[in-house]
Amino acid sequence: MGDVEIRQVHYFIAVAEEGNFTRAAQRLSMTQPALSRAILALERTVGTTLLLRTPKGVTPTAAGHAMLEEGRSLLAQAGNVTSRVRRAAEQRNSVTVTGPGCDAALLDGMIRAYNETGPRHPARMTVGTIDDQLDRLRSGQADIALLRAALPGHGLDSVVLRHESVSVLMGARHRLADRETLTIADLADEPLLGWLGPGAQLNDPGLWPDGLPGTPGPQVSDGLQMLAVVRLGQAVALAAPPADGTGAPEGTVGILLEDGPAVPLRLVWPRERTTPAVRRFVRHTVAAVG
Secondary structure, eight states, rough: OOOOOOHHHHHHHHHHHHHSHHHHHHTTTHHHHHHHHHHHHHHHHHTTTOOEEEEEEEEEOOHHHHHHHHHHHHHHHHHHHHHHHHHHTTTTTTOEEEEEEGGGGHHHHHHHHHTTOOOSSOOOEEEOOTTTEEEHHHHHHHHEEEESSSOOOEEEEEEEEEEEEEEEEEESEEEEEEEEOOOOOGGGTEEEEEETTTTTTGGGGGOTOOOOOEEEEEEEESSSHHHHHHHTSOOBBOOOSSSOOOOOOTTEEEETTTSSSSSEEEEEGGGOOOOOOHHHHHHHHHHHHH
């Protein structure tokens, strides 16, 4: 029994997803007979049948389902390796900084300030969701991430740029919307929006030793859901004060929580990839923010 090639795994996933050799061959820009031979070779390599062939198409066997799951993971890992190798080929002189979309203005300001110093290799930015920032670091898509609250995982270095106040985001027609500031006591009976997954940096229990304010409210998984729930008055949400002076999103207001915790805003990067470019960017940004 020989070794499975990534090329074979790529072919198998296409056939399994299309459920048909002809469609898969078109997707892969190859002939159907060549694809059939490649899948047969893969089945000989692993020593079992991976696909049930019928006149209507193909379906994975139990072993095929396992190959599909493991194969997708293998291709994802291969993509990560490729990304990291390409970045290494850039002689480790450039730096890409990532942050969530809600911090795009803040991140853009940091990048612009650094690039105005005239570095030989300008810094770049990329934005995503709050949840995927660490994945971008681990995969090599980014060198530095902008994060708040607790520092998750091992093998990471970080520096605190500043401590920020917490605001409460609520619908513009909320009974407390005309207040200039709020206290935790003001929120005692208010449903507090919760997050599914790791995206709720400001809801981190480590920031709230006496427990989160309010009562448990609806749970959401992304920013658009969050805004819809807040605008409808179904819950209030914890938020960082806007960095660009534009204020809260339309239909909402953001009010300072005067006795809330001081939230650390951090630059985070993998310790093993502390390149000269990373050190330069971090050093400059710390000085500029400080």
